[in-house]
Amino acid sequence: MTPEPPPVPEDFxxxxxxxxxxxxxxxxxxxxxxxxxxxxxxxxxxxxxxLVVAKPGDVxxxxxxxxxxxxxxxxxxxxxxxxxxxxxxxxxxxxxxxVVLAKDARMASRLQTAMQERKVGKAYxxxxxxxxxxxxxxxxxxxxDTASPVFVKSAVRADGQPAVTxxxxxxxxxxxxxxxxxxxxxxxHQIRAHAQWLGHAVxxxxxxxxxxxxxxxxxxxxxxxxxxxxxxxxRQALHCAEIDLxxxxxxxxxxxxxxxxxxxxxxxxxxxx
Numbered sequence: 565m566t567p568e569p570p571p572v573p574e575d576f577x578x579x580x581x582x583x584x585x586x587x588x589x590x591x592x593x594x595x596x597x598x599x600x601x602x603x604x605x606x607x608x609x610x611x612x613x614x615l616v617v618a619k620p621g622d623v624x625x626x627x628x629x630x631x632x633x634x635x636x637x638x639x640x641x642x643x644x645x646x647x648x649x650x651x652x653x654x655x656x657x658x659x660x661x662x663v664v665l666a667k668d669a670r671m672a673s674r675l676q677t678a679m680q681e682r683k684v685g686k687a688y689x690x691x692x693x694x695x696x697x698x699x700x701x702x703x704x705x706x707x708x709d710t711a712s713p714v715f716v717k718s719a720v721r722a723d724g725q726p727a728v729t730x731x732x733x734x735x736x737x738x739x740x741x742x743x744x745x746x747x748x749x750x751x752x753h754q755i756r757a758h759a760q761w762l763g764h765a766v767x768x769x770x771x772x773x774x775x776x777x778x779x780x781x782x783x784x785x786x787x788x789x790x791x792x793x794x795x796x797x798x799r800q801a802l803h804c805a806e807i808d809l810x811x812x813x814x815x816x817x818x819x820x821x822x823x824x825x826x827x828x829x830x831x832x833x834x835x836x837x
Contacts, residue, residue, distance in 0.1 A: 576746065591596050595634045596622045601732075603643045608818050613671045615640055615649070616807075618820035621660035621799045625651055639808045640665050652676060653686075653807060656753070658768075661688070661804025662820045678812035679750070685808030688745040688755060689822055691801035691829060692731075692764040693773075696741040702758040706751045714776045718757040727751045729758040738833030739766060755802060767829070768797030 576642040609616040617636070619625070624635045632638030640649040650672030652664045666672035678684050707724030709717040718724075728748035735742045741764065745755050753772070759765050770779040774794050782791060787798055803826060808817045822830075827837030 567657045582731050590702075594662045595624050595628050597630070597631045598623065598636075598639045598722055600633065600639070600642065600767050603639050608820060609816070613667050615644060615665045615667060616818045617665070618823075619655055619660055619663045621658050621803075621823065621825065624657050625654045625663065636663060638667070653684075653804075654680070655804055658770075658799035659802045659804065660820075660826075662807045662818050663804070664807060664809075664818065675809070675812060678809075682748070683811040683813075685806070685811060685817075686747065686804065687782075687806040687808075688747075689803045689805045689826070690732075690743050690745050690755065690759070691767045691826060692739065692741045692743055692759055692762075693767055694739065695736040696731065696733045696743060696762075696764055699730070700762065702729045702762060703727075704733070704758065704761060706754060706757055712776050714771050714779050716753075717771050717776055719759065720753065720761045724748075725751055727754050727758065729755055731759070731762070731764075735830070735835040737835045740830075740833050740835070742835055756800065763767050767801040768795050769800040769802075770795065773800075797825065797829060799825075801829065 606617040606619065607615070608618055617640070619636055625637060627638050628634045628636055632642050637649055639652050641647070644667065646667055650666040650669065652666050652672055652675045653662075655661060655663055664675065666675060675684070704720040704727060705722065705724030706718045706727045707721045709719035712719070726749060730746045730748075732744045733741050734744055747754055756766050756769055756772040756827070765773045770782055770830040778791060778794060803822055804820070805822070806819045807818065810817065822837065
């Protein structure tokens with residue numbers, strides 16, 4: 565039997581401006597259900613031990629209560645007909661790109677250990693607000709943003725965990741910059757938090773963009789014309805473009821091209837998509 569949640573003090577919201585777990589809110593609204601016919605088109609690579617997919621930017625990685633077709637892991641289990649699929653590298657719901665799943669526990673453990681030892685190369689593509697004049701490395705610790713109304717938000721703070729992100733401009737135009745991003749660490753929301761700290765937030769980012777309260781508005785109202793006017797894109801313009809497993813001892817590099825929503829945005833602003 566599921567225990568009842570603890571009572572919320574009557575003056576909680578007066579004392580704290582932050583969004584919290586109680587009362588419950590869906591994190592990003594209802595999950596998107598996956599059509600089984602979609603899954604084969606997402607596959608980047610498959611063998612007896614690995615399944616690598618290019619995840620769309622509106623699919624949840626972890627299983628949800630809405631059934632197997634409500635998450636990437638659930639859909640992968642249905643597709644492979646295996647009882648367990650191991651999610652080795654996850655992405656946030658609104659981040660598209662390469663996701664690696666292992667079909668057995670031994671391969672999953674090997675890759676997870678390689679990740680912990682920083683023996684896996686990962687590269688992202690992002691679209692930032694403003695025109696970044698040149699390459700920049702952000703070496704700033706990250707921790708909880710206790711001043712934010714969004715409980716999950718991270719921020720640069722002196723007592724945070726070490727975090728290093730490299731941003732390299734690829735193209736700029738129309739007040740935006742397309743960048744290649746490489747991280748040396750794997751902190752929560754690292755790229756998005758460091759981009760905000762730079763003053764060049766990821767386009768479409770509901771939490772780290774113009775105002776974190778837009779995230780709460782989206783949860784309550786869904787996507788609206790008012791949100792579109794502020795955020796420009798329905799999801800954050802962040803894409804995992806490449807995962808290199810060669811440092812982990814596997815002779816494989818997996819890549820996923822920039823999806824149509826992001827490439828179209830670049831083209832609309834005079835940049836190659």
